[in-house]
Amino acid sequence: MAREIPKAYEPQRIEPQWAEFWVKENLFRADVGAPPPVFSIVIPPPNVTGSLHIGHMLDHTEIDILARWHRMRGFNTLYLPGTDHAGISTQRVVVRQLAEQGIDYHALGREEFVKRVWQWKEASGGTITAQMRQIGDSCDWTREQFTLSPELSRTVREAFVRLYEEKLIYRAHYLTNWCPVCLTVLSDLEVVHEERQGHLWYIKYPVADSIGDQSADATLQFLTVATTRPETMLGDTAVAVHPQDERFKHLIGKNVLLPLLNRAIPIIADEMVDREFGTGAVKITPAHDPNDFEVGRRHHLPEINVIADDGKMNAAAGPYAGMDRFEARKKIVEDLKAQGLLEKITDHPHAVGLCERSRTIVEPRASTQWFCSMKPLAEPAIAAVERNEIKIIPENRREEYFNWMRNIRDWTLSRQLWWGHRIPAWYCAESKHVTVAREAPTKCGACGSENLQQDPDVLDTWFSSGLWPFSTLGWPEQTPDLKTYYPTSLLITGYDILFFWVARMIMLGIHFTGKIPFRAVYLHSLVRTGSGEKMSKSKGTGLDPVVLNQQYGTDAMRFCLASMAAPGTDIVLSDDRLAGARNFANKIWNAARFLFVNLEKFEQTGTKLEELASPEIRAKAPYALAGAVPLRDAWIFARLAATIDQVNEAFANYRFHEAAQCVYQFFWGDFCDWYIEWVKPELQSAASEHAVVAWRNLFAVFETALRLLHPVMPFLTEELWHQLPQLVAAKSIALARFPEVRDSWRNDAALAEFALIQEIITAVRNIRAEMKLDPRKKVAAEISLLDKAAMASMEAHRDGIMRLGMLTDLKITSEHLAQAGGAVRSTAQFDLRIEYTETVDVAAESARLNKELEGLRKAIGSKEKQLGNDTFRNRAPEKIIRGLEATLAEQRIEMQKLADRLGQLNNNL
C-alpha cells in the first residue's frame, strides 16, 4: 500500500471520489425483500429548481446521520429522495426570467409558458440533487420522485377526486387572500403578518335623511367611521353599528351617502361591532374585508369589488379607476379633506398581511375558489398525536400542533397559476354542470355536451406534498414498497413547516391510507444569522453551504451542524465553529497518518499489516500481554464502550449534539491525547510480542472508532477505513456494522486506575508550568500514596508516567514526603514533589494555596451543614449521603495537607 499521506486532510480531494462511488455502486438501494426491522424516511422535497441552502444542509445532515446509523445496525433502510415542483416560487422565477428578456408571460400563453418552465426545470432541476450527492446523502436514487411527474400527477388527481366524491372538496365564493404580484389567491398560511405603523382615518359619512335639513342637530348630519384602509370605502355597501348602542339606535335603517361616489348605503345593526373601538360605527366593504364579508352575508349586502387583480382600482372605483390602490388611498384622503369630510387621522399600529413569496401586501378579495374541508380530516389527525401513535419531538411542538389543528379553517386549494397540477374539473358551457374526473371527460356528465372547459387553476403545491410519504411509495396501488416502507419511520424537518406540510401529511395520510404516514416527527431548529434572523438568500443573510463545504469540507459542516443541533434552540453558525470541526477532521486524519507512518517502520521487522489489522485479527481485540490486557488497552476499550453507549443513546433521542460531543471527546481527548501518546514506545518495541499486541489493539480501536464516527463524518471515515485491510466483499464502511459493545470491554476498574495516572501526570505538568521549569529539562519526582493498590499501579506504570511527565526518576513511597525543597502538589490520594532547586516564589505559592483552601472551606462547610441536618439524613437517598461523606472526608484530608503546606511555607520565610 502506498502511504504518501498529506500532512493535512484535504476534503476537496477526497470527498468527490466517495460521493461518486456511493452513487455509482448503488450502495443505498433499498431491498423490499431484506429482513426487518425497517427504517424508512422520505426527504422533505426541496424545490426542484432550487439549490442547496443551509436549512437543507441541516435537514439532510440529520436525516443522513440517522439513515446511516440504522443501516449500519442492520435495518432495512430506505432514504427516499425527490423534489417538489414548488408552484408559486418556480413560476415566479420563470416569469422574472422572461421579463428580463422583455417577454410578458401572459403574451406567451399558457401552453408555451408551461413549456418554458419545464425547460427551466430540465436545465436547473439537476442542481439540488447533484448537491445532495455531493454532501453524501445516502439516498436510494433509483426511487427518486418528483411531485409533478406523470405518476405523482395521477396520484394527485386520484386524491382530489376522492375528496370531491366524499364532499370534502368543494367550490365556493368566499373572501380570500389575493397577491397582486403573484396574481393568485393564497391560503391563510401563505400570508405572513407584519406589524406596521398605520393610521386610522376618521371619515364623515353624511346621513342621507339629514341632508338638506338645516334645522337638524349638527351631530346628526354625519356618521363618522374609522378605517385603516380608506381606499376600500369605494366598495362600501353599508355602515354598521352595534344594535344596543344608544348613540346610533335612531339611525338604524336609515341611509348614509357614501362620500366621493354619492351612493346611498344603509345603516345596519350587527353584533360584530365593537362599541369601544374607533367611533363605534364601521364601514362595511364585503368584497374587501373578511369580517365585512360575513356581515354582508348576514345582511344580504351586495359585494362591490373595487380593486382589480393587479392591485389597481377598477371601473367600480369611478374617478379613481386605474390608480394603484395606495395611490388611490392618498388621493381619496386628499379629496375627503378638501370636502371637509375627514374628521381626523390618528396613528394606529396594526398587522398587515404580506404574501409569503413576494412580500406584497395581500388584498382580501371575494372570489370563487376550490376549498378543502379540514375539520373532518383534522379530527383523526389530532387523535393520532394524542394517542402518541405519532410522536412529536420536541414535546412542546405538540401543543402548537393541537392549537392549530383544533382551530383549523378550510384550505384554499386553487391557485391562479399555470405551473402545477391542474384541477381535474371540467365545466360544461351549456348546462354549467361541473364534472370532476380522474381523466379528461369527453362529454358533460349531466347533459352530454362536448363543449367542456377544464378549470384553468392549479392546486396548491402543498396538496401534492401532503401526499408525499405514500404517493412516493406507489399509492393508491398496494405496491411492495408501500407494504414494506409505509408507514415511514420518521420525518425530520424544520418546525417552520409544521402546519404547511407536516400537519397536512398527517391528515391526508390517515385519510387515504388509513394509517399514520410516520411514527415520529423530529422538528429541528432553524439556522439563523448572528443577529437572530432566519437565514435567507434573497436578503443576502444566508451562508452558502456549498461554498462552506468547499472551504471546510462537508464532513466538517456535518459535524458542526450536528454538534450545534440541540433540540429546541436555533443554530447560529459561525466560521469559528466550522474551523473547529475542520480541525477535528484533520486530527483524525493525522491520527491515521501517525499509524501508517510508524507502521512502515515496523513493517521492516517483517510483520505485515494484515497480521495486525485484518478483520479477523481486529475481531479478537483487545489482546493480552503476558496473560493480561495492558491497562492502557483495557482503559481505551472501556472508554470506547462508554462512548458507543452514549452515541447510541444520543441518536435514539435525536440528540445529535451529544453524539458529536462524545465522539469528539473520545477521539481527540482519549484516543489521541492519551492512548496514542501512551502506546507510542510500544509500537517500535524490540520485544516483538509487545509491539504486535500494541499494534493490534491500536488498529482495532481506531477502526471501531471510524465506524462509530461514520454516520456523522462519512467521507473521511470511508477514506481511512479503506486504508485498513477489509474483507474482499466489503465495499464500504457504510455497509459495515455499527460498533457493538462487548461486555468484556466494560471495565470500571481500568477507568479508575488510568484516571489516577492521568491525574498524576497532569499534576506533574502543572507544577512544571507553574514553576516555569524548562520544558525540555527532565527532573526527578517523588510520590507518596497510602493505598497499596495505587502504589502497585504506579510501580507498574512508572515508565509511562516518567515519559509523559518528563521525569528522570519517580520514587514511590507510602511515607510522608521529605519537607525540604521542591514543589509540591497534594490531593487526598497522593502527595507529589518535584525536585526544584530555585527558591519557590512564596507569595505566588501562598496565593495559590489560599485560593484553593478558600474553595475547599466553602465546599466542606456546605457539606458539614448538610450532613449535620437530621432531616437531610432522614430523607435523602443513602447513595447521596454516602457520596457526600466520602467526598467530605477526602476534602478534609486535602485541606489539612494544604494548610500544612501553607504553614511550612510561611515558617520558612
Place this chain on the structure above:
RNA sequence: GGGCGGUUAGCUCAGCGGUUAGAGCGUUCGGUUUACACCCGAAAGGUCGUCCGUUCAAAUCGGACACUGCCCACCA
C-alpha cells in the same frame, strides 16, 4: 390579544432536582516533544437575569417581574 421559547465563563452554547457548574472558540503563560501549529502542555475566567416560593437539597421545579426572540390571531 393569545401561545411558546431564551436570559449560565469575554463570545457561541451544553447541562434542566443531588457531591467544588461543562464544552468549543477567544484570552494568558510555556512549547522546533520521531501524526497534527488545522498542533502540544498548563492556566485564568461564572454569587447560572431579578425577586418570592416548593424541597433535606434548586442553574435545574412553581410563581411574579425585567429584558429578548419566535409563532399564531378577521378588532375596522
